[in-house]
Amino acid sequence: MNINSKTSIYGIIGHPIGHSLSPLIHNYAFENLDFNSVYVSFDVNEEDLKDAIIGIKALGIKGLNVTVPHKESVIKYLDRISDEAKLIGAVNTIKNNSGSLEGYNTDVTGFMESLKEHNVDVVGKNAVILGAGGAAKAVAVGLALLGAKSIYVCNRSIDKAKELSIHMENNFNIKSLGISYNDLNMLDEIDILINATSVGMHPNVDVSPIGEDVVAKAKFVYDIIYNPEKTLFLSYAEKYRIKYINGLDMLINQAIDSFKIWTGANFDKKIILNFLKKKDFVK
Ligand code: ATR
Numbered sequence: 001m002n003i004n005s006k007t008s009i010y011g012i013i014g015h016p017i018g019h020s021l022s023p024l025i026h027n028y029a030f031e032n033l034d035f036n037s038v039y040v041s042f043d044v045n046e047e048d049l050k051d052a053i054i055g056i057k058a059l060g061i062k063g064l065n066v067t068v069p070h071k072e073s074v075i076k077y078l079d080r081i082s083d084e085a086k087l088i089g090a091v092n093t094i095k096n097n098s099g100s101l102e103g104y105n106t107d108v109t110g111f112m113e114s115l116k117e118h119n120v121d122v123v124g125k126n127a128v129i130l131g132a133g134g135a136a137k138a139v140a141v142g143l144a145l146l147g148a149k150s151i152y153v154c155n156r157s158i159d160k161a162k163e164l165s166i167h168m169e170n171n172f173n174i175k176s177l178g179i180s181y182n183d184l185n186m187l188d189e190i191d192i193l194i195n196a197t198s199v200g201m202h203p204n205v206d207v208s209p210i211g212e213d214v215v216a217k218a219k220f221v222y223d224i225i226y227n228p229e230k231t232l233f234l235s236y237a238e239k240y241r242i243k244y245i246n247g248l249d250m251l252i253n254q255a256i257d258s259f260k261i262w263t264g265a266n267f268d269k270k271i272i273l274n275f276l277k278k279k280d281f282v283k
Contacts, residue, residue, distance in 0.1 A: 008037040009059070010262060013052060013074075014067035017043045021281060022065055025255045028275050029267045037062070037263075046073070053077040057099055063262035064094045071134050078103040087171055088141050090134050093258040104261055107138040110254030111224075112146055118245050120192070120220055122146035128190045128218075129153050130209045131197035132160035132178070135224055139196045140168055140176075148192070150175040154184060156197075184214045193218035200231035212236040220244070226251050229282070248282060 012022045018041075026039035042064075044052045049070055054077070056064065066074050071090040075081060078094065081103045085091045091103035115122060127148050129136050132155035140151055151168055153176060155161035161178030168176040199209040205228050208215075215221060221237035226247035230238070237244035252272050259267050276282040 002036070003038060004036070006036055008035070008062045009040065010037060010063045011040040011042050011061065012065040012067060013042045013044050013049075014070060015043055015045055017041045017067070020067065021251065021276070022067075022255060024279065024281075025252070025272055025276075026259065028272065029255075029259055032271060033265060033267065035263065035265075044070070046070075049073060050077055053094075053101070056094065056096055056101060060096070062096055063258070065258055066092050066094060068134070075103060077101070084108050084141065084145075088134075088137050090137060092254065093261055095261050104258075105138060106254040106257035106261070107135065107250070108142045108145070109257045110250045110252075111139055111142040113253045113257075114245065114249035115142075115146065115222075117249060118243075120222075120243075122148050122192065124149045125191035126150045126189075127152070127192040127194065128184070128187070130193075130195045130199075131155060132157070132164045133196070136196035137164060137167075139194055139224065140164060143192070143194075144168060144172040144174050148174060150177075152177055152179050152183075152187070154179050154181060156181070181210065184210060187214075187217060190214075190218040192220050192222070194222040194224065195231070195233050196224050198225070200228075200233050201225045202227045206232065208232040208236065212239065215242070216240045218242055223247060224250055227281075252276075 023039050030037040074091055079100045085103050085105040088105050093104040093106050095102045125148050127143050129139055132153050153161040153165045158180050165176035165178040195209055197209050215236035221242050221244040223231050223234050224247040225231050234244050256267050
C-alpha cells in the first residue's frame, strides 16, 4: 500500500471497535482493485460522536461504516437518509457526497441478498426472530421487504419485542407479535427461524438462545453470528437435518454493498471469501 497526499480515507466508527473484520475486508478490496484508498478504525465514545461526524466533512473522509453503539444516534447528524435506513431507524454506512453526508443501511440489503443466494423463499412465510435490537430490526425489515406474511419477535425484554412488532405492523402489510421465550413452546411450525441476538457468539460458544426442541420445529434456520462458524443453535438445526446458514454471507454482502455505495465499484465475493479463508477467519 502506497499512502500519499492523494489517498482517500474510509473507515469504521464504533465503540469498542477491536473485533471488526471490516478493515481487513475493505483494505483487501482497495488493494485488489488498485485503489489509492485506505480503511481505518475509529474508536469513538458516545459523547464524541457529534464532533466525529462533523469532522468527516472537515477532513474530507470519503465514507464510514457505523457500528455498535452509534447506528441509531448517528442519524441526527446526517444530511440525507435512505428509505431502508429510515424504516430501520439505523445507519451502518455513511457516504460523504461532496460535503453532504448520506446514510444507508447495508445490513438489510446484505441480509436480503444472503437469503436470495441460498434460495430461501420468504413470500407468504411465517418467521420467528430471536432478539429485538438493531440487528433484529434490520432482519425484520428485510423479511417484510421480501414478502413475509407474519413475524413473531421474541425477546428477553418483552417491551422491546412489542415495540418492534408494532413498528412492523405500522410500516408493512404484515402480521407481527411480540412474544416471550416461553411463548415459543406454543408454536407448532416455524417456516423461518432467525437468531438476531448475540447469544452463542465467541467466546460464549456453549449457549444457545433457545433449546433444540424449538429449533426442531423450524424448516429453515439462520444465525446472524459468524464467529463461531457453527453456533450451538445451528448445531441443533444440523442435528435435525434442517437447512441452515450462518452470518458470514450477511457480513460480506453488507461490506460489498457499502463498497459499492462509496466507490461505485463491484467487489467479487469469492475473492473476499478466499482471502478470509487464507487468514483463517473462515474454514
Ligand atoms: P445488536 O445491534 O447487535 O442487535 P443490541 O441492540 O444490543 O445489539 O441487541 C442485542 C439483542 O440480543 C437484544 O435483543 C438482547 O435482548 P434484550 O433486549 O432483552 O437485552 C439480546 N440478548 C443479549 N444477551 C442476551 C441473553 N443473554 N439472553 C437473551 N437475549 C440476549
